[in-house]
Amino acid sequence: MASADPWVGTWRPHKPRGPIAALYGSPGPKYALPGLTGTSKHDPTKYKAPMFSFGTRHDQASSDCSPGPRYIIPSNITRGGQDSTPAFSLHSRPKEPELFQTPGPGHYYPEHSGKSIFRSPPAYSLSGRSKEFTTNLTPGPASYSLPPVLGHKTIVTSAAPTYSLCGRSKMGSFHEDLKKTPGPAAYKVVDPCIYRQKPPQYSMTGRNFTPGETREKPGPGAYHPEQVTFTKAKAPSFSFGLRHSEFISPLIVDVTE
16 A cells, blocks of 8 residues: 655655654653652762661560570580490380291291192182172162153153143232332321321210119128127127236336325
8 A cells, every 4th residue: 555655765754663852852851860859769969868767676675696695505515525424324224136046947848838839729618708798799679770750850751741730920920010119008198187287086985874773782681780789788708818927017007105
């Protein structure tokens, strides 16, 4: 595709790949001078004032620049090495190693080497059954469960369509409330007595009746005239009271001076 830029001799103008200093009138912010604040990248030609920081106190008051007397040197170590004085301990005496005894001719059984040297037929023994074979039990026919042939979850046979009588779901039905707005019954009716004049109110209580002749009255047998003592003299009555002590002083009412 031909470009619209004209030719200047044998050279055609094109877009420069980088900024050219001759295209700008002043250097502007091209020079990044070092800062005068802080310790990082400070201008070496300027004076730097002393700085102090609020550091935290170390946990150890003394520095660990040298071990000092922290090492505990054993008492048997001298400048010439370990002390060679005899040392004793309360250990038991070790057992002396027994000498190896070479077996004699009676320890060998050459008659048992026939199976290792000569060809021998197979031999069988009537020994008891090993207990290890009890763990390798082969499952019987009743251990396998065949796939079902009834219902809609069949594997080896074709299943007919099945239907169920389940309840109608509220999700996706015609009476589903997608907006989730409250109905008229969700609002409480405001009492008119709050914003209007309250009218007189009456209650329907039960009627009270005065007592008539239907009330029960006591008969002649309910009275005891022989026990009346207000209108006639009462005969003397005695009781078996407590006996007073002879040592109690009598009550003196009239005192003669």
